[in-house]
Amino acid sequence: MAKKYVYFFGAGAAEGNMRMKDVLGGKGANLAEMAGIGLPVPPGFTISTEVCALYYKNRERIPESVRLEVEKNLKRLEKTVGQAFGDPKSPLLVSVRSGARASMPGMMDTILNLGLNDRTAAALVVKTGNERFVYDSYRRFVQMYGDVVLGLKPVHKDDIDPFEAIIERKKHELGITIDTDLSAADLKDLVARFKAAIRAKTGGEFPDDPKKQLWGAIGAVFGSWMNDRAIAYRKLYDIPEAWGTAVNVQLMVFGNMGGDSGTGVAFTRDAATGENVFYGEYLMNAQGEDVVAGTRTPKPISELRKDDAKACVQLEKIRHTLEKHYTDMMDIEFTIQQGKLYMLQCRVGKRTAFAAIKIAVDMVGEKLISEKEALTRVEPDQLNQLLRPIFDQAQKEAAIKGGRLLAKGLNAGPGAATGRVVFNSVDAEAWGKRGEKVILTRIETSPEDIKGMSAAEGILTARGGMTSHAALVARQMGRVCVAGCGELLIDYAAHTMTVKSRTLKEGDWISIDGTTGQVIEGKVNTKPSEVLQVLIEKTLAAGKAPVYQTFAKVMAWADKFRTLKIRTNADQPDQSKNAVAFGAEGIGLCRTEHMFFGEGKIGPMREMILADTLEQRRAALAKLLPLQRKDFAGIFEVMAGLPVTIRTIDPPLHEFLPHEEKEQREVAAQMGIPYEKVRERVDSLHEFNPMLGFRGCRLGIIYPEITEMQARAIFEAAAATKKKKIPVLPEVMIPLVGHVKELADQEKIVRATAEAVMKEQGVKFNYLVGTMIEIPRGAVTADEIAAVAEFFSFGTNDLTQMTLGVSRDDAARFLIPYVEREIYAKDPFEVIDRDGVGQLMRMAVERGRKTRPGIKLGICGEHGGDPSSVEFCHLIGLNYVSCSPFRVPIARLAAARAAILNAPKPEAAKPAKKAAPKGKKPVRKR
Ligand code: PEP
Ligand code: MG
Numbered sequence: 001m002a003k004k005y006v007y008f009f010g011a012g013a014a015e016g017n018m019r020m021k022d023v024l025g026g027k028g029a030n031l032a033e034m035a036g037i038g039l040p041v042p043p044g045f046t047i048s049t050e051v052c053a054l055y056y057k058n059r060e061r062i063p064e065s066v067r068l069e070v071e072k073n074l075k076r077l078e079k080t081v082g083q084a085f086g087d088p089k090s091p092l093l094v095s096v097r098s099g100a101r102a103s104m105p106g107m108m109d110t111i112l113n114l115g116l117n118d119r120t121a122a123a124l125v126v127k128t129g130n131e132r133f134v135y136d137s138y139r140r141f142v143q144m145y146g147d148v149v150l151g152l153k154p155v156h157k158d159d160i161d162p163f164e165a166i167i168e169r170k171k172h173e174l175g176i177t178i179d180t181d182l183s184a185a186d187l188k189d190l191v192a193r194f195k196a197a198i199r200a201k202t203g204g205e206f207p208d209d210p211k212k213q214l215w216g217a218i219g220a221v222f223g224s225w226m227n228d229r230a231i232a233y234r235k236l237y238d239i240p241e242a243w244g245t246a247v248n249v250q251l252m253v254f255g256n257m258g259g260d261s262g263t264g265v266a267f268t269r270d271a272a273t274g275e276n277v278f279y280g281e282y283l284m285n286a287q288g289e290d291v292v293a294g295t296r297t298p299k300p301i302s303e304l305r306k307d308d309a310k311a312c313v314q315l316e317k318i319r320h321t322l323e324k325h326y327t328d329m330m331d332i333e334f335t336i337q338q339g340k341l342y343m344l345q346c347r348v349g350k351r352t353a354f355a356a357i358k359i360a361v362d363m364v365g366e367k368l369i370s371e372k373e374a375l376t377r378v379e380p381d382q383l384n385q386l387l388r389p390i391f392d393q394a395q396k397e398a399a400i401k402g403g404r405l406l407a408k409g410l411n412a413g414p415g416a417a418t419g420r421v422v423f424n425s426v427d428a429e430a431w432g433k434r435g436e437k438v439i440l441t442r443i444e445t446s447p448e449d450i451k452g453m454s455a456a457e458g459i460l461t462a463r464g465g466m467t468s469h470a471a472l473v474a475r476q477m478g479r480v481c482v483a484g485c486g487e488l489l490i491d492y493a494a495h496t497m498t499v500k501s502r503t504l505k506e507g508d509w510i511s512i513d514g515t516t517g518q519v520i521e522g523k524v525n526t527k528p529s530e531v532l533q534v535l536i537e538k539t540l541a542a543g544k545a546p547v548y549q550t551f552a553k554v555m556a557w558a559d560k561f562r563t564l565k566i567r568t569n570a571d572q573p574d575q576s577k578n579a580v581a582f583g584a585e586g587i588g589l590c591r592t593e594h595m596f597f598g599e600g601k602i603g604p605m606r607e608m609i610l611a612d613t614l615e616q617r618r619a620a621l622a623k624l625l626p627l628q629r630k631d632f633a634g635i636f637e638v639m640a641g642l643p644v645t646i647r648t649i650d651p652p653l654h655e656f657l658p659h660e661e662k663e664q665r666e667v668a669a670q671m672g673i674p675y676e677k678v679r680e681r682v683d684s685l686h687e688f689n690p691m692l693g694f695r696g697c698r699l700g701i702i703y704p705e706i707t708e709m710q711a712r713a714i715f716e717a718a719a720a721t722k723k724k725k726i727p728v729l730p731e732v733m734i735p736l737v738g739h740v741k742e743l744a745d746q747e748k749i750v751r752a753t754a755e756a757v758m759k760e761q762g763v764k765f766n767y768l769v770g771t772m773i774e775i776p777r778g779a780v781t782a783d784e785i786a787a788v789a790e791f792f793s794f795g796t797n798d799l800t801q802m803t804l805g806v807s808r809d810d811a812a813r814f815l816i817p818y819v820e821r822e823i824y825a826k827d828p829f830e831v832i833d834r835d836g837v838g839q840l841m842r843m844a845v846e847r848g849r850k851t852r853p854g855i856k857l858g859i860c861g862e863h864g865g866d867p868s869s870v871e872f873c874h875l876i877g878l879n880y881v882s883c884s885p886f887r888v889p890i891a892r893l894a895a896a897r898a899a900i901l902n903a904p905k906p907e908a909a910k911p912a913k914k915a916a917p918k919g920k921k922p923v924r925k926r
Contacts (some may be wrong), residue, residue: 008045044250052244136273274358425452588882641727696736796861
């Protein structure tokens with residue numbers, strides 16, 4: 001049987017379903033699903049995403065076999081609805097929309113009212129008796145088609161749409177200001193003017209034949225998969241180009257047919273707070289674009305009862321049906337055409353982190369989903385939003401009392417942001433790159449603005465509702481957003497914004513509160529989030545912190561399902577304390593060299609480096625010993641028996657010496673030695689490749705007294721802690737080992753020191769000696785190294801540097817373009833390069849465990865806090881990941897999700913009677 005590329009839906013049945021997102025795209029799959037469960041969906045058909053690839057392979061043409069299938073489905077649609085393309089009595093009008101597997105709001109093109117020409121318009125006037133409506137639809141169609149298919153859309157951000165210019169001219173001629181004052185005859189004239197503009201620009205006529213229109217529109221929608229916006233969006237959200245978009249062709253229904261018609265968008269729960277309330281907006285006598293474009297301010301859905309009670313009741317029922325069916329919060333679009341309700345779209349709703357967590361927790365309580373399912377509903381990185389700052393309340397109140405409250409808009413994206421005003425995305429990006437905090441301030445945003453929105457601390461718009469582009473995208477990105485702040489008068493050309501007779505210029509400071517919608521002039525300091533106030537500052541009681549409570553519940557569930565332990569990278573007692581409060585179960589990396597920069601330590605450290613003889617070096621080390629011991633004791637006390645991995649000195653020695661003459665002279669004076677001596681020493685320590693030079697265990701091998709001092713400091717601190725009856729578990733880690741003999745050399749010193757200290761102090765304590773695996777040779781010979789090492793910790797920063805041959809300190813210049821060109825899909829210093837570095841890790845795990853089955857395995861490179869890398873660590877069977885304190889909650893959740901999503905599948909169920917479409921992998925629900 002020939003491969004199927006087109007799927008019909010409508011009239012209570014569908015050929016597809018919601019599990020077919022990869023074939024039908026999100027929109028198509030959900031339309032099919034809704035039709036299948038009997039919801040009122042306008043009939044239509046979906047051309048599969050696979051055709052998108054064929055389209056590009058076929059030099060941007062639809063293959064003939066697909067054309068035939070489309071024709072067949074078009075006939076079926078005509079028959080189903082009793083209308084036909086170009087029919088002089090009952091003409092069929094359709095919408096043609098994109099729909100990729102992942103939602104890409106507004107990034108690709110849409111054409112509405114397709115099928116209109118002078119004849120069908122006249123027929124429709126007879127049929128509806130509403131001439132104004134028909135010619136308004138007609139002019140919208142010609143405009144959209146002209147922009148999207150015939151290429152009249154402006155390219156530059158400051159250009160205006162040629163059709164909008166014509167409308168403005170017409171209104172000027174008529175002396176009117178609003179579109180609704182245009183009469184049917186005016187609109188008819190606009191259609192003629194639009195067509196003339198198209199002729200002038202393209203040299204061709206506007207296509208009157210609906211079939212020709214359809215093929216043009218289908219081609220344009222496939223073509224929009226490769227437009228700049230879509231490409232940028234895919235990069236931002238990791239959507240592979242190969243997925244392609246589907247095209248949905250669907251019977252048009254009209255929300256602008258009069259007072260008994262309308263259109264709206266809604267969330268089955270509040271997408272900002274997660275509250276279990278129906279949340280949305282609608283407009284009577286309007287088309288969908290009017291609601292999202294922000295040109296008319298929509299009404300809250302709670303008022304629909306007044307406008308159309310029947311539709312309101314029906315919609316409430318659909319809200320519950322959808323939540324039960326999808327077991328998730330859904331985002332819906334609906335249209336009421338002359339009193340009849342139609343569902344145009346449903347998809348899993350985007351939400352803030354606050355909402356994601358609340359909805360997940362509430363739905364467990366409502367028995368809609370399991371705890372495991374709830375964990376898969378919260379993206380680990382979203383937790384960042386819960387940890388993000390809020391305004392210092394006292395300062396904010398003072399600012400408001402002082403008359404600095406400028407305006408109030410919609411609380412579209414929670415959190416607090418303070419920054420300098422910029423008025424376009426290009427500036428937001430440029431200022432952001434310079435390290436400036438900016439608030440992107442726009443009349444309204446459009447998909448072109450995503451890069452600027454991403455670079456901004458916050459987004460402020462003058463127009464648009466909670467479901468406007470700015471609001472949706474800001475929430476998805478986790479940006480603070482205040483939308484629809486109608487009091488702002490923004491002048492793009494003058495780069496100013498006026499509100500209540502005050503004018504702010506580009507670069508002025510403002511503060512926006514995305515939780516309350518307030519816009520405040522000037523800077524307002526931010527302060528820790530609720531979660532931080534409970535856990536870190538301890539200034540708020542858990543019982544008074546609802547956000548914290550839901551966070552804590554999710555964390556507790558995460559801990560139940562994860563198999564990876566989570567540790568932290570910390571070198572100070574306070575950092576360690578924070579990490580424990582966030583749930584760290586040990587320290588995975590204490591970089592002792594960081595301690596040398598602390599109070600009073602850099603002097604003896606420099607003395608040690610500048611020493612000429614062993615005696616001098618020992619004398620300097622003797623000064624460092626008590627200082628290090630104190631640091632370690634502080635950490636051991638906080639960690640109270642949790643494992644603490646302490647790494648012996650790692651960086652090249654020149655990092656501890658000053659490189660400027662002025663500072664070198666100061667050091668010389670402090671130490672009472674000639675300046676020349678300091679300079680000579682610095683020169684002699686110069687290396688061409690310091691990261692491949694005299695560092696790591698090489699230092700301890702050449703100067704064993706350094707390792708001995710550090711081991712002594714660790715063990716004496718351990719003994720002192722033990723004497724205070726606080727349990728302690730030090731793990732001494734030797735860095736940069738490539739050969740087992742290097743480790744054996746250092747291990748001997750460490751163990752001898754441990755024995756000596758235990759004897760001297762008269763206490764016994766357990767400890768481990770292990771190594772970092774951060775040199776490719778170390779990974780390859782892990783079986784030999786494991787004969788000595790009791791644990792491995794992957795130093796994936798260096799392992800990435802050395803495996804890729806890319807300097808971690810100098811890579812930005814080419815690595816960013818590399819990622820842009822998809823040479824590496826992601827920055828390999830951020831996300832583990834599974835195919836390269838990951839393979840070495842896998843090898844080291846296998847070889848290490850072969851020699852020492854019980855070996856403890858972890859990671860302490862920066863990747864330990866990246867969700868995708870945490871998943872990889874789970875997959876290769878590490879025991880723990882270690883990351884910075886503020887990433888500990890993210891790692892806990894990432895580890896749980898890795899365990900849940902990669903759990904071995906229960907034995908395959910008996911094959912269903914109807915096999916899934918061939919060649920399709922089963923897709924996860926979300
Ligand atoms: C590493 O290389 O991954 C590591 C943790 O060590 P550092 O970053 O200190 O070199
Ligand atoms: Mg390293």
